[in-house]
Amino acid sequence: MPRPERPAPTGPERPAGPGSGAPIRPTPDPGEPLLQIVDLTLRFGGVTALDRVSFDIRRGEILGLIGPNGAGKTTCFNAITGVCPPTAGTIRFRGTSLGRRKKHQITRLGIARTFQNIRLFPEMTALENVMVGADAHHRTSVPGAIFRLSPRHFAEERVCRAIAMEMLDRVGITERAHQIARNLPYGDQRRLEIARALATRPALLCLDEPAAGSNPAEKASLLELIRSLRDSGYTILLIDHDMKLVMGVTDRIVVLEFGRKIAEGLPAEIRENPAVVAAYLGVPDGSA
Amino acid sequence: MNIDFLIDNFADLSVTGLAQGAIYALVALGYTLVYGVLRLINFAHSEVFVTGTFATILTLRGIGIGPDDPVPSLLMVLLTLVLASIVAALSSGAVALLVERVAYRPLRRRNAPPLVFLISAVGASLVLMEIYALFLGRDNVRVGNLIKPRTQFTVFGADVTNRQILIVVSAVLMMVVLDSFISRTRLGRGVRAVSQNPDAAALMGVNKDRVIALTFLLGGLMAGVAAVLYDLNFGVTKFSAGFLIGLKAFTAAVLGGIGNLRGALLGGLLLGLAENWGQALLGSAWRDVIAFVFLIVVLMFRPTGILGESLGRARV
Numbered sequence: 206m207p208r209p210e211r212p213a214p215t216g217p218e219r220p221a222g223p224g225s226g227a228p229i230r231p232t233p234d235p236g237e238p239l240l241q242i243v244d245l246t247l248r249f250g251g252v253t254a255l256d257r258v259s260f261d262i263r264r265g266e267i268l269g270l271i272g273p274n275g276a277g278k279t280t281c282f283n284a285i286t287g288v289c290p291p292t293a294g295t296i297r298f299r300g301t302s303l304g305r306r307k308k309h310q311i312t313r314l315g316i317a318r319t320f321q322n323i324r325l326f327p328e329m330t331a332l333e334n335v336m337v338g339a340d341a342h343h344r345t346s347v348p349g350a351i352f353r354l355s356p357r358h359f360a361e362e363r364v365c366r367a368i369a370m371e372m373l374d375r376v377g378i379t380e381r382a383h384q385i386a387r388n389l390p391y392g393d394q395r396r397l398e399i400a401r402a403l404a405t406r407p408a409l410l411c412l413d414e415p416a417a418g419s420n421p422a423e424k425a426s427l428l429e430l431i432r433s434l435r436d437s438g439y440t441i442l443l444i445d446h447d448m449k450l451v452m453g454v455t456d457r458i459v460v461l462e463f464g465r466k467i468a469e470g471l472p473a474e475i476r477e478n479p480a481v482v483a484a485y486l487g488v489p490d491g492s493a
Numbered sequence: 494m495n496i497d498f499l500i501d502n503f504a505d506l507s508v509t510g511l512a513q514g515a516i517y518a519l520v521a522l523g524y525t526l527v528y529g530v531l532r533l534i535n536f537a538h539s540e541v542f543v544t545g546t547f548a549t550i551l552t553l554r555g556i557g558i559g560p561d562d563p564v565p566s567l568l569m570v571l572l573t574l575v576l577a578s579i580v581a582a583l584s585s586g587a588v589a590l591l592v593e594r595v596a597y598r599p600l601r602r603r604n605a606p607p608l609v610f611l612i613s614a615v616g617a618s619l620v621l622m623e624i625y626a627l628f629l630g631r632d633n634v635r636v637g638n639l640i641k642p643r644t645q646f647t648v649f650g651a652d653v654t655n656r657q658i659l660i661v662v663s664a665v666l667m668m669v670v671l672d673s674f675i676s677r678t679r680l681g682r683g684v685r686a687v688s689q690n691p692d693a694a695a696l697m698g699v700n701k702d703r704v705i706a707l708t709f710l711l712g713g714l715m716a717g718v719a720a721v722l723y724d725l726n727f728g729v730t731k732f733s734a735g736f737l738i739g740l741k742a743f744t745a746a747v748l749g750g751i752g753n754l755r756g757a758l759l760g761g762l763l764l765g766l767a768e769n770w771g772q773a774l775l776g777s778a779w780r781d782v783i784a785f786v787f788l789i790v791v792l793m794f795r796p797t798g799i800l801g802e803s804l805g806r807a808r809v
Contacts, residue, residue, distance in 0.1 A: 307697035317697075324693040326686050337686045340679045341698025361679065405698050415538055 237300065239264045239409055240285070240316075245294035247280055247464075254280040257294065262409065265433065267441040269455035269472070271448070273484055276461040278444045279321060280448045282411050285313040285442075286318050298409070302491050313341050316388040317399040317407035321414045321444075327387035331378065332398050334386050335369035372400040376430060377431065383423030399430070403439075411442045416450050428454050450484075453474060460484065499773040502793075504651030506769040512657040512726060514765020519719035520742035521757035522671065523589070523712025530708050533607065537592045537616035539739025540621035541713050544588045545581035545720025547629060552577045553637030560594070560635035570639055572692030574637075574721070578663075582717030589713030592617050593706055615638040615790040618704075620709035625732040633731050635725040652679035660722045666717050668758050671711065675754065684708055688752065737781070744788045759799060763787075 238261035247255040255277045261270050269280050283289040285296055287308040295301045296312055303311060317338070326334050370478070373379050376396040381389055387396060394413055408423055416424045424447070431454055435441055443452050450459065451472070458475045460468040462484040475481055501508070520542050527535045558565060558575055565573070596617040600610055642654040675681035686694035687704045695701050723738070724730060745764045751757025764784055771783030791799065 217796070243579060267612060288692070308692075309698050309700045312696060312698035320693065324690050326689040326693070328689055329682075333685075336679075337682055337694065337699065338684060338697045358678070365679065401697060 213490040217286075219479075227330075228304075232314050236307065237264075238262055239299065240442075241295075241297040242285075243283075243295050243297070245284055245296065246292050247277075247284055247289060248292045254464050255371050256289075258461065258464070259468050260459045260469060262440060262442055262464060262468065263457075264440055265435065265438065267454055268455040269434050269441055269451040270444045270461065271446075271458060272461035272467075275463075277464040278456075278461055279413060279460070282318060282413055282444065284320075285411065286316060294322075304468055307481050309341070312405050312407075317402035317405045317409070318411040318413065319395070319402050319413055319415060321392050321417065323391075323398060323403070325386040325394060327385070327398060329386055331373060331386055331389060331393075331400075332366070332369050332382040334397055335393060335400050335404045337402040339365045339368040339372075341405045341432040355373075368404055369400075372404045374401045375403060379454070380485070392419055392424075395419065395427075396430075403434075408440060409440045411444075413444050415443070416444065416445055416447055424450055495776075502773060504649040505646075506773050507766060508648070508651045508653055508657055510766035510769035512660045512763055512765070513768070514638060514704045514745075515661045515705075516712030516719050516722050516726065516761075517742045517745045517764055518761025519664050519715050519722070520738060522668070522715045522754065523744040524743050525749075525751050525754060525757045526684075526708045526744040528714045528746070530684060530691075530705055530720065531597075531610075532593050533597070534611050534614065534743065535592070535597075535612070536739070537596065537617035537621060537713070538589070538712060538716065538742075539623070539735030541585050541589045542716040542720055542738060542742075543590065543622070543625060543732065543735040543737075544697060544721075545585040545717035545722050547625065547634070548581040548717070549574060549577045549582040549724045550634055550636055550730065550751055552580045556661060556734070557631045557635075558637035558639060558807050560638055562636055562638050564641050573639060574659075578718055578721050581721050582714045585720060586659070586710045586713035587710040590623070590706060593709040598702070598705075617621045622732055622735070628733060631716070636728050636730065640725055652655035655671070656725055660726060663718065663722060665758075667715055668754070671715065674711075674752055680704075680707060706719060744784055748788055748791055750796055750800040750802050752802040753798065753800050756798055756800035763799075 211480060240262040242261070243259050245255050245258045246253070258277070258281065260268075272278055276341065280289065284291050285303075287306055287310070290305050298314060298316060300310075300423055305316075307315070326337065329337075331345075338358065346378075357370060370382065376399050378393050378396050378400070381393055381397070386394065386397060398434070400417065415431070418425050419427065428450060431443065443451065443455060452475075455472055458468075458472055459479050460464060460472065460475060460478070462480075467480045467484060468478045470478070520538070523541065524534060527533060527538070530714070553573065556576070560574065564570070572678050596613045597610060600613060604605075640656050640659070642656045644652040644659060646653055654761045675684055683699045683704045684707065685696070686697070686699050687701055691701060694704075700751045723734075741764060742761070745760035746757050746763060747760070749760025764787065768780050768784050771787070772780040776784065795801075
């Protein structure tokens, strides 16, 4: 399937879209990767959802994870965040294996995510939603909180509220702070999910189709947000169907099809890759 | 039908009903809290309550207040009440945590289907009940003589006793504390997050096992205080006393909207009132029938209870 590498694309083929006037970032420093996925395999009964998938996420990059429906993208997220423990293979974060850690432990290590279908706490205010994320790092004792007398409890609540407000500001929905989450407009709910994830203070932020269902204007401002997050030091793993969005924002791309990795490289390389084109257009391998 | 009797004694019946209802409400909180986070009816909660009734009696005995002793001085009564409440709340809380650990957590680890939890709950309930029967006997156990009911004031011709005031005030106070804990603290936020979306909560760093244990503990603490009030109100308990009050409290929780803390309060008080008015009308033999007919009628018109499932509605 793989053909000889094509010559590296030239500059102008790099991301088009908002912010394309910005200087092209050099390829991130290929030092120790933030997350290493080695031979990750996941089986559900007889179905192999992921088959020996390996890739690295480097510090400070936006890595796109793409592929046709059912390729295993979300399953890959689920494995990283502890929702579905791997059948085989290892995931190493900052050099240590995630093993069979629980979801909340993985979050506290510094991996946060958003969801393909929005999963907020619908009856809480936007601020409270984000505070749940910020709580991940707080430690009031149970008696301290029950009687609400401990000074530490008050101090933590203050800090937590401040962090939550900062994150709402970061994604640009400060004015929604005291509204009930389920009443927020769709686009703001997506942003709220990002704010909530940021509040857990992640090093790696996994965004599962953050632009799904958004209009072009919303997509453009979302791209801006994702880029600004990377520029302030977050490493981002992004799933999306929208090729334009993915091509426009990612530094590198990994392509999955039927649970296998079929390509990995710079956006322009991926766009030219015949296996990827075939996977997306459904063209038989031979005629690509 | 004895409408005249109901009308003549309406105020008195209402006061008695509110006092009983307050106790139902406190016990109902345990059902509603656990249902809120686990979508599970903890049928062993009735025995968590019974634990408190025995803990109270044993505390009174320890201090030297028996059923036939004279009522001690006011200061002594207050100190005893506080001590008994703490002991009862902690014992009930401990048993609730134990039930969660032994009867539910292993099932949760194995992703057991909901029906298995139900059977485990009934099993835990029977085991606890028989343990109490073994150690404390199958007969009625009388409560130490702590409060002599004395009329404090009269509203619409109803005598309100010191005991009734104590019961209603303590119950409402406990509920206010719980409500503010759930709505204003970090741990309360965790409880609400898990009840609204358990998976998302875990992925945002909420320790689900800890939140679940916490809700059992809170339910247990409330049941313990309810047990002290029950002992004061009825003066007697039994190894199987939890069965009926557990059923009533569960009814109260469903009536108000299970998963809804304020619903538990409303459901409890309404149930207490309905029972007392109904038995005046039809005779005391009908008391329990009335409670359940009332539930059925309410559910026919409001299937999610009077206030609805406030935590539950959130579930997608």
